[in-house]
Amino acid sequence: MRFKNVFSIIGPSMVGPSSSHTAGAVRIGRVARQLLGSQPETAKMTLFGSFAETYWGHGTDLALTAGLMDYDTDDQRIPQADVLAEEAGMTLEWVQGRGNGPHPNSVKIQLTGGGRTAEIVAASIGGGTIAVYSLNGFDVQITGEYPTLAVKHSDSQGVLANMTALLSRDGYNIGYMDVDRKGRSGDAMTVFELDSAPEESTIQAIRKLPHIKEVTMIDLTKRS
């Protein structure tokens, strides 16, 4: 069954006009911001396909910006997101991508802020549902429907076993996981979609495991 929840039929609560071009875009922006871990200082958005063609009438630009401010899909500040972002000191750049992108409604977001950078490629696939295709250059897929841990680590034997053992010890069920590595013994990224959001103590414990470089929590289920 593609739909499993009455609130995916009645809902989401959102600012219009389009569940795919507006609500989905907010959620993509939020994933990028949470991956960076703080409010971005600069943001470059490369729009593909229908996003590039119809972004203006659908407010996709405002929606992506709202997501970068960590707003939820029904935040009534979305129509003023561009002004609010500028006031918050964010510099936005919009680029029309060449070619098709991975989906008719897709965007690449590149962020800087707090001395860090973040990059995602994602698409809005209908009804506010999104698909993230890559995080910081690693080809890992997430949906944003569940609390998600994104862990950068070195590609070493036992890293995955340590992480899954720790999540299991603390009582978290893994619904989905995906791993990508740059090369043998190089950098790797693992994402975990969990049935419930982990406590800070669990996240800290993962950070302390050997070969772990970065742990980021992405949680769109949390109200902003």
Next chain:
Amino acid sequence: MRFETLEQLAEICRQENKTIAEVMLEDQARETGVSREEVFRQMAEYYGVMKEAVRQGLTGNTKSRSGLTGGDAKKVSDYMQQGETSLGGPAAEAMAYALAVSEVNASMGRIIATPTAGSCGIIPGVFVSAQERFGWEDEHLVKGLFCAGAIGYVIANNASISGAEGGCQAEVGSAIGMAAGAMVELRGGTAQQAVHAVGLALKNCLGLICDPVAGLVEIPCIVRNGLGAVTALAASDMALAGVGSVIPADEVIGVMLEVGSAMPAKHRETGKGGLAQTPTGRKLTKELVEQRRRKAKEAKAPAKED
């Protein structure tokens, strides 16, 4: 959920002597591990958003970002004050309210996707006008939303609720079916009658293409929401009168899938066919592109990638 088809849903209701709304609420709570109270509370919050969208839309302050639409709900509402409508008061009111919510959506106001943003006016139009007419408590309407949700759940899983997949029949059509069935249950009809209402309503929407001008959720989406609310009321009346859908609702949903799958891409939310490609549709699209270019020069819109 314990049901995959409307026939199974009606059978559970009959055996357990429950309404569709009760079955949906129970199954949702069990499936997600969230308490019934919390599930109900969230739906009640959504109903509050719908009522606010109706109120907001009727002010007429609903010009869309493209400038193509806005203010039609207020026109209908003002016209109703001036005398008798062709439809008759209550149906005209449902139409005005549905237009109102769709216009709020197009102007970047807050709505609930039911089941999508493009079809967000029909259920609030039918529900809020019926609440005023019959003096129902909010709680009754919130139950109605669970009933509508159960119907939409079956349609979404057996056909589609996405215009890009199955045309407008999947969005506006689904919303009409959901509103019609829920209205039957709200008025005390049986689950079986509600399912007949879904079948009757969907039969009248089969083949409806998704052909928005400039790809925007405005033309013809808003008008289809207004007219959709009227169709939903009509289908609920037929079912309450005892009229059955000779082709069972589940089989009609099967036809939705068949027709949606056969629909060419140009009629599935691409703006490449139908009303979007009429001489006027093309002219409006061209004007919007020029308007966007002007704005882009002024501000920060897409430059070409190097």
